[in-house]
Amino acid sequence: MDVTGKDVDYLIFNTYNWWLKYPTMKVLRGSFDEGATEHDDVERHIVYEKVLRTWAKWVEENVDPTRTSIFYSSMFPQHYRSSDWNNPDGINCAKETMPILNRTTPLDVSTDRQIFAIAANVTRSMKVPVHFLDVTTLSEYRKDAHASVYSARDGKLLSQEQRSNPGTYADCLHWCLPGVPDTWNELLYARIIALS
Numbered sequence: 001m002d003v004t005g006k007d008v009d010y011l012i013f014n015t016y017n018w019w020l021k022y023p024t025m026k027v028l029r030g031s032f033d034e035g036a037t038e039h040d041d042v043e044r045h046i047v048y049e050k051v052l053r054t055w056a057k058w059v060e061e062n063v064d065p066t067r068t069s070i071f072y073s074s075m076f077p078q079h080y081r082s083s084d085w086n087n088p089d090g091i092n093c094a095k096e097t098m099p100i101l102n103r104t105t106p107l108d109v110s111t112d113r114q115i116f117a118i119a120a121n122v123t124r125s126m127k128v129p130v131h132f133l134d135v136t137t138l139s140e141y142r143k144d145a146h147a148s149v150y151s152a153r154d155g156k157l158l159s160q161e162q163r164s165n166p167g168t169y170a171d172c173l174h175w176c177l178p179g180v181p182d183t184w185n186e187l188l189y190a191r192i193i194a195l196s
Contacts, residue, residue: 008068010192013055016075017173019048019115045114052122065128069195071188072123073133076180077111079143079172084109094166096144107140131191135184145180147171 025047030036063070082090084107085100100107116136123130139145149163151171162169175181 010069010071011059011063012071012073012188014073014075015051016115017078019044020078020110020112045118048115049118049122052118056122056126059130060127063128069192070128070130071133071191072119072130073184073188074116074119074136075111076135076175076184077109077140079109079146081110082143085143091166092170093143093146093172094148094170096146096148098144100141100143103141109140109143111136111140131195133184133187133191135187138183139180142180145176147174147176150176 023044024041025044026039027042027047028036029038029040059070079085079093079096082088082092082096086102090096120132120134123132148170149158149166151158151169151174153162153169158169
Protein backbone atom coordinates (compact mmCIF):
# COMPACT_ATOMS: atom_id res chain seq x y z
CA MET A 1 0.00 0.00 0.00
CA ASP A 2 1.14 3.50 -0.73
CA VAL A 3 1.85 4.93 2.73
CA THR A 4 1.19 8.45 1.55
CA GLY A 5 -2.44 7.55 0.86
CA LYS A 6 -2.38 9.35 -2.50
CA ASP A 7 -2.85 6.38 -4.82
CA VAL A 8 -5.58 4.35 -3.13
CA ASP A 9 -9.32 4.27 -3.73
CA TYR A 10 -10.47 3.89 -0.12
CA LEU A 11 -8.99 4.46 3.31
CA ILE A 12 -10.94 3.08 6.25
CA PHE A 13 -10.02 3.97 9.83
CA ASN A 14 -11.28 3.22 13.31
CA THR A 15 -10.01 3.15 16.88
CA TYR A 16 -11.60 2.76 20.26
CA ASN A 17 -11.38 -0.20 22.63
CA TRP A 18 -7.76 0.19 23.65
CA TRP A 19 -8.59 3.71 24.78
CA LEU A 20 -10.90 2.38 27.51
CA LYS A 21 -8.34 0.49 29.53
CA TYR A 22 -7.21 3.44 31.67
CA PRO A 23 -8.86 6.76 32.58
CA THR A 24 -5.54 8.55 32.17
CA MET A 25 -2.57 7.99 29.89
CA LYS A 26 1.10 8.70 30.27
CA VAL A 27 2.17 11.40 27.81
CA LEU A 28 5.88 11.94 27.33
CA ARG A 29 7.19 15.47 27.89
CA GLY A 30 9.29 15.99 24.81
CA SER A 31 10.62 13.35 22.45
CA PHE A 32 12.18 9.90 22.72
CA ASP A 33 14.68 11.12 20.11
CA GLU A 34 15.78 13.86 22.50
CA GLY A 35 16.05 11.50 25.46
CA ALA A 36 12.92 12.68 27.30
CA THR A 37 11.86 10.41 30.15
CA GLU A 38 9.38 12.49 32.17
CA HIS A 39 5.69 12.19 31.49
CA ASP A 40 2.34 13.64 32.53
CA ASP A 41 -0.83 11.70 33.32
CA VAL A 42 -3.44 13.11 30.96
CA GLU A 43 -7.15 12.29 30.88
CA ARG A 44 -7.89 9.86 28.02
CA HIS A 45 -10.46 12.08 26.27
CA ILE A 46 -7.86 14.84 25.89
CA VAL A 47 -5.28 12.40 24.51
CA TYR A 48 -7.84 10.77 22.20
CA GLU A 49 -8.79 14.11 20.67
CA LYS A 50 -5.15 15.11 20.23
CA VAL A 51 -4.41 11.80 18.50
CA LEU A 52 -7.42 12.16 16.20
CA ARG A 53 -6.48 15.73 15.35
CA THR A 54 -2.96 14.52 14.49
CA TRP A 55 -4.51 11.81 12.30
CA ALA A 56 -6.79 14.39 10.67
CA LYS A 57 -3.81 16.59 9.86
CA TRP A 58 -2.03 13.63 8.25
CA VAL A 59 -5.12 12.83 6.16
CA GLU A 60 -5.50 16.44 5.05
CA GLU A 61 -1.84 16.67 4.04
CA ASN A 62 -1.50 13.28 2.37
CA VAL A 63 -4.81 12.20 0.86
CA ASP A 64 -6.27 13.50 -2.38
CA PRO A 65 -10.05 13.50 -1.76
CA THR A 66 -10.71 13.62 -5.52
CA ARG A 67 -8.98 10.24 -5.80
CA THR A 68 -9.57 8.60 -2.41
CA SER A 69 -12.72 8.15 -0.32
CA ILE A 70 -12.06 8.24 3.42
CA PHE A 71 -14.17 6.45 6.02
CA TYR A 72 -14.02 6.50 9.80
CA SER A 73 -15.98 3.83 11.62
CA SER A 74 -17.34 4.61 15.07
CA MET A 75 -16.68 2.43 18.07
CA PHE A 76 -18.29 -0.88 18.78
CA PRO A 77 -19.68 -1.49 22.27
CA GLN A 78 -18.95 -4.10 24.87
CA HIS A 79 -21.59 -5.98 26.83
CA TYR A 80 -19.94 -6.80 30.14
CA ARG A 81 -22.67 -5.72 32.59
CA SER A 82 -25.94 -7.58 32.15
CA SER A 83 -27.55 -5.00 34.43
CA ASP A 84 -27.18 -2.56 31.50
CA TRP A 85 -30.07 -4.34 29.79
CA ASN A 86 -32.04 -5.03 32.97
CA ASN A 87 -30.89 -8.61 33.49
CA PRO A 88 -29.50 -8.52 37.04
CA ASP A 89 -29.25 -12.33 37.11
CA GLY A 90 -27.19 -12.51 33.90
CA ILE A 91 -23.46 -12.97 33.65
CA ASN A 92 -22.22 -10.35 31.19
CA CYS A 93 -22.99 -11.46 27.59
CA ALA A 94 -23.03 -15.18 28.43
CA LYS A 95 -26.14 -17.14 27.45
CA GLU A 96 -27.65 -14.11 25.71
CA THR A 97 -29.57 -15.34 22.68
CA MET A 98 -31.70 -12.33 21.73
CA PRO A 99 -30.88 -8.73 20.94
CA ILE A 100 -32.08 -5.98 23.25
CA LEU A 101 -35.63 -5.42 22.07
CA ASN A 102 -36.68 -2.54 24.32
CA ARG A 103 -35.93 0.56 22.28
CA THR A 104 -38.03 2.98 24.35
CA THR A 105 -35.22 3.89 26.74
CA PRO A 106 -31.68 4.90 25.78
CA LEU A 107 -29.07 2.20 26.20
CA ASP A 108 -26.04 2.53 28.41
CA VAL A 109 -23.81 -0.42 27.62
CA SER A 110 -20.43 1.03 28.54
CA THR A 111 -20.18 3.14 25.39
CA ASP A 112 -18.05 6.18 26.08
CA ARG A 113 -20.24 8.88 24.50
CA GLN A 114 -17.55 11.52 24.93
CA ILE A 115 -15.13 9.46 22.80
CA PHE A 116 -17.92 8.95 20.25
CA ALA A 117 -18.58 12.70 20.11
CA ILE A 118 -14.88 13.49 19.69
CA ALA A 119 -14.60 11.12 16.71
CA ALA A 120 -17.77 12.51 15.12
CA ASN A 121 -16.67 16.13 15.67
CA VAL A 122 -13.11 15.66 14.41
CA THR A 123 -14.23 13.91 11.23
CA ARG A 124 -16.94 16.51 10.63
CA SER A 125 -14.49 19.40 11.06
CA MET A 126 -11.90 18.13 8.61
CA LYS A 127 -11.03 20.00 5.39
CA VAL A 128 -11.38 16.80 3.36
CA PRO A 129 -14.64 14.81 3.42
CA VAL A 130 -14.61 11.88 5.79
CA HIS A 131 -17.61 9.56 5.85
CA PHE A 132 -18.40 8.79 9.48
CA LEU A 133 -19.94 5.31 9.79
CA ASP A 134 -22.01 5.01 12.97
CA VAL A 135 -21.89 1.30 13.81
CA THR A 136 -22.25 2.02 17.53
CA THR A 137 -25.99 2.39 17.94
CA LEU A 138 -27.02 -0.72 16.04
CA SER A 139 -24.33 -2.77 17.79
CA GLU A 140 -25.40 -1.67 21.27
CA TYR A 141 -28.58 -3.72 20.87
CA ARG A 142 -26.69 -6.92 20.00
CA LYS A 143 -25.71 -8.32 23.39
CA ASP A 144 -26.29 -11.75 21.84
CA ALA A 145 -23.64 -11.39 19.12
CA HIS A 146 -20.40 -11.84 21.05
CA ALA A 147 -18.12 -14.87 21.08
CA SER A 148 -18.98 -15.32 24.78
CA VAL A 149 -17.75 -18.71 26.02
CA TYR A 150 -17.21 -19.95 22.45
CA SER A 151 -13.90 -18.18 22.31
CA ALA A 152 -10.22 -18.90 22.62
CA ARG A 153 -7.43 -18.00 25.03
CA ASP A 154 -3.77 -18.33 24.15
CA GLY A 155 -4.71 -19.80 20.77
CA LYS A 156 -6.82 -22.64 22.21
CA LEU A 157 -10.59 -22.98 22.44
CA LEU A 158 -11.94 -22.67 25.97
CA SER A 159 -12.18 -25.96 27.84
CA GLN A 160 -15.50 -27.18 29.21
CA GLU A 161 -14.35 -26.07 32.66
CA GLN A 162 -13.56 -22.56 31.39
CA ARG A 163 -16.89 -22.35 29.50
CA SER A 164 -18.70 -23.18 32.74
CA ASN A 165 -17.19 -20.02 34.28
CA PRO A 166 -18.52 -17.22 32.03
CA GLY A 167 -17.92 -14.56 34.67
CA THR A 168 -14.21 -15.03 34.05
CA TYR A 169 -14.00 -16.39 30.52
CA ALA A 170 -16.88 -14.96 28.45
CA ASP A 171 -15.56 -12.77 25.63
CA CYS A 172 -17.97 -9.83 25.42
CA LEU A 173 -15.56 -7.65 23.48
CA HIS A 174 -15.16 -9.62 20.24
CA TRP A 175 -18.00 -10.46 17.85
CA CYS A 176 -19.16 -13.70 16.23
CA LEU A 177 -18.53 -14.24 12.54
CA PRO A 178 -20.69 -14.29 10.56
CA GLY A 179 -22.64 -11.68 12.43
CA VAL A 180 -22.68 -8.03 13.39
CA PRO A 181 -19.28 -7.21 11.77
CA ASP A 182 -20.80 -8.34 8.47
CA THR A 183 -23.46 -5.68 8.95
CA TRP A 184 -20.74 -3.08 9.51
CA ASN A 185 -19.16 -4.18 6.23
CA GLU A 186 -22.51 -4.01 4.45
CA LEU A 187 -22.99 -0.44 5.68
CA LEU A 188 -19.53 0.44 4.40
CA TYR A 189 -20.27 -1.23 1.07
CA ALA A 190 -23.57 0.66 0.76
CA ARG A 191 -21.76 3.97 1.36
CA ILE A 192 -19.13 3.08 -1.25
CA ILE A 193 -21.82 2.21 -3.80
CA ALA A 194 -23.69 5.44 -2.99
CA LEU A 195 -20.53 7.42 -3.76
CA SER A 196 -20.09 5.75 -7.16
